[in-house]
Amino acid sequence: MPELPEVETTKRGIESYLKGYTLETVKIRQGRLRWPVGEEIQALEGQVIKSVTRRAKYILVEFEAGYALWHLGMSGSLRLVEPSEVENFGKHDHIDWELSSGKILRYHDPRRFGALLWVEDPVDNNYINHLGPEPLSDEFDTAYLYEKSRGRKAPIKTFIMDGKVVVGVGNIYANESLFLAGINPTIPAGKISKARMEKLVLHIKQVLAAAIEQGGTTLRDFVGGDGKPGYFAQQLNVYGRGGEECVVCDKTLKEIRQGQRATVYCPACQK
Known part of the structure; x- marks a missing residue:
């Protein structure tokens, strides 16, 4: 997708x-x-x-x-x-x-x-007016995500993939951001400290910015061909690597299902 x-x-x-x-x-x-x-x-x-x-x-x-x-x-x-x-x-x-x-x-x-x-209006319409902030905007910061998460029992991965919370954090990018932040994807969003939330916001921004930057290298070939940018040549740490060794600690990566989507994480690095 x-x-x-x-x-x-x-x-x-x-x-x-x-x-x-x-x-x-x-x-x-x-x-x-x-x-x-x-x-x-x-x-x-x-x-x-x-x-x-x-x-x-x-x-x-x-x-x-x-x-x-x-x-x-x-x-x-x-x-x-x-x-x-x-x-x-x-x-x-x-x-x-x-x-x-x-x-x-x-x-x-x-x-x-x-x-x-x-x-007629790019903001006030039924498709867009309920959406959360853009993840690379100043509006999406630690204070916002921390406040939004208080009292929320949903797992943190499900929470950050909710378009009403923040847009555009798809499955690949949620897996990768949580790994880099050292956060277990199954922890309830409301139980994550402000300090850890700060790390998560930072890595969400970094992962998405890097993916967009890598995608930019395909622009010269966009005219013609199949026109599909794909998922870029990313060096993925966890996504799609369930059962393989963690790139940090060599422990086996665990794969589970959350909301009918694959979640891969390191039980040792992500607490």
């Missing part, structure tokens, strides 16, 4: 080909996504794109009258293709935006859990 760093990389990869250009043609081959694609999207033909930004895992494309929101869901991707490829589309290439920049923005989604939505 594309997480915040993957969505940020996608946003950066397409921005220069959209901003300031006209959306000339909208082709919807399959509009039955997570939510049906509304008529407002088709009506965008002929309008100029004013900006391309990101909020949580939404890519917001600004027009004069409002915003188109792309969400990649579990298997979606956006890539730029040449006009010569307009008729060369696959079964799961559901939407094309033909741009005056000379490129086509193509949405590919085998599982169709993504979405293309229309909102």
Whole structure:
């Protein structure tokens, strides 16, 4: 599933080909996504794109009258293709935006859990207005997370993956951040001290910033190819390494399930 760093990389990869250009043609081959694609999207033909930004895992494309929101869901991707490829589309290439920049923005989604939505206000809408702060913003700090966690019985990993608490800390990044902070993922969020919470906030920011930075190296190849930034060439300490040796203490990493997701941690290093 594309997480915040993957969505940020996608946003950066397409921005220069959209901003300031006209959306000339909208082709919807399959509009039955997570939510049906509304008529407002088709009506965008002929309008100029004013900006391309990101909020949580939404890519917001600004027009004069409002915003188109792309969400990649579990298997979606956006890539730029040449006009010569307009008729060369696959079964799961559901939407094309033909741009005056000379490129086509193509949405590919085998599982169709993504979405293309229309909102008039980028903040006050049902998709975004309930979300927590961005993890790399100043709003997300030790004081905020510590106060938010008081009295919470949910395991700390589940807590930091809650988009109402903070956006974009997906499973990979939650595993890695907790390992670096030395915190056992099963501990109730409300029982973690302020000092330990400070370490966790620091490592969440570092892990996500590093993932985005590594993703930046794929931008030169974003036009063409499969358009998928992937999960980058990270040196993962725990994620996907259940049963292997800890990189710090050589003890065996333990793998459990939390909220139907794999959690891997070191019982010796993470207390």
